[in-house]
Amino acid sequence: LDASLDQYVQIRIFKIIVIGDSNVGKTCLTFRFCGGTFPDKTEATIGVDFREKTVEIEGEKIKVQVWDTAGQERFRKSMVEHYYRNVHAVVFVYDVTKMTSFTNLKTWIEECNGHAVPPLVPKVLVGNKCDLREQIQVPSNVALKFADAHNMLLFETSAKDPKESQNVESIFMCLACRLKAQKSLLYRDMERQQGRVQKLELRQDDNSKNSCPC
Numbered sequence: 001l002d003a004s005l006d007q008y009v010q011i012r013i014f015k016i017i018v019i020g021d022s023n024v025g026k027t028c029l030t031f032r033f034c035g036g037t038f039p040d041k042t043e044a045t046i047g048v049d050f051r052e053k054t055v056e057i058e059g060e061k062i063k064v065q066v067w068d069t070a071g072q073e074r075f076r077k078s079m080v081e082h083y084y085r086n087v088h089a090v091v092f093v094y095d096v097t098k099m100t101s102f103t104n105l106k107t108w109i110e111e112c113n114g115h116a117v118p119p120l121v122p123k124v125l126v127g128n129k130c131d132l133r134e135q136i137q138v139p140s141n142v143a144l145k146f147a148d149a150h151n152m153l154l155f156e157t158s159a160k161d162p163k164e165s166q167n168v169e170s171i172f173m174c175l176a177c178r179l180k181a182q183k184s185l186l187y188r189d190m191e192r193q194q195g196r197v198q199k200l201e202l203r204q205d206d207n208s209k210n211s212c213p214c
Contacts, residue, residue: 011054014179015086016172017067019108020093021101025128028159029093030066032168055173057180064176084115089122089175094143096127096156097135102143109150122178124153126171131158 018026027049031037034051050067069083092108094101105125112123125147127138140156147154153174157167 011061011063012180013052013063013065014088014176015065015067016089016091016175017069017083017087018091018093019069019112021095021098021104021108024093024095024098024101025159026093027068029091029126029128029157029168029171030068032159032165033172034066036165053172055176057173057177060180062176062180064172066172080111080115084112084117087117087121088179089124090117091124091126091171091175092152093126093128094138095129096138096143097129097132099137102127102138102146105146120182122175122182123150124155124171124175125150127154127156129158129160130156131161131164 018030020026030051034053049069050065052063052065054061054063056062067083067087069080090112092105094105096102125143127140127143130136140154143156144154155167155171157171158164159168
């Protein structure tokens with residue numbers, strides 16, 4: 001009976017967008033998380049692409065949609081509104097071997113804010129290509145200071161290095177856990193307010209108590 005009911009249970013979908021300069025490894029990160037592999041060959045993303053993976057958190061199946069966008073403005077203009085619509089979480093990516101990709105994060109944050117992404121939407125900072133240790137230009141302490149200033153968690157990883165695959169997994173699972181906690185809070189508030197019409201908002205103190213367990 002349980003098996004026959006599975007098809008009627010609606011799986012929640014969390015939309016996570018990945019933002020950053022061209023060639024920082026956004027597509028490779030999504031490949032590593034969704035497919036468990038590093039692509040042999042990648043071409044510049046044109047417009048928007050997304051991949052998805054179904055995960056289980058506390059017994060609930062959740063579909064994580066990871067949206068990958070072109071870092072070059074000429075490929076993004078026509079799609080950017082669609083990209084930011086109904087977003088649940090944001091991943092900002094820079095290349096630890098290119099300081100310019102790190103300094104350009106301010107521009108990406110401004111774009112994100114310019115499309116009215118709500119403050120309660122979880123955001124994380126990812127320094128990719130940490131396997132290239134001899135070429136690192138962005139020190140961890142500098143990145144951590146930036147992440148703290150913008151209320152983000154920092155992950156340093158490598159989509160290419162198989163040893164780092166668990167770290168890549170942690171990025172998206174951490175966000176999924178936080179989103180599940182936020183949504184569960186919202187559902188409980190709605191249950192308390194049955195029969196009454198009012199605008200529901202997650203209180204900041206409630207949100208802090210339901211942080212991601214990563």
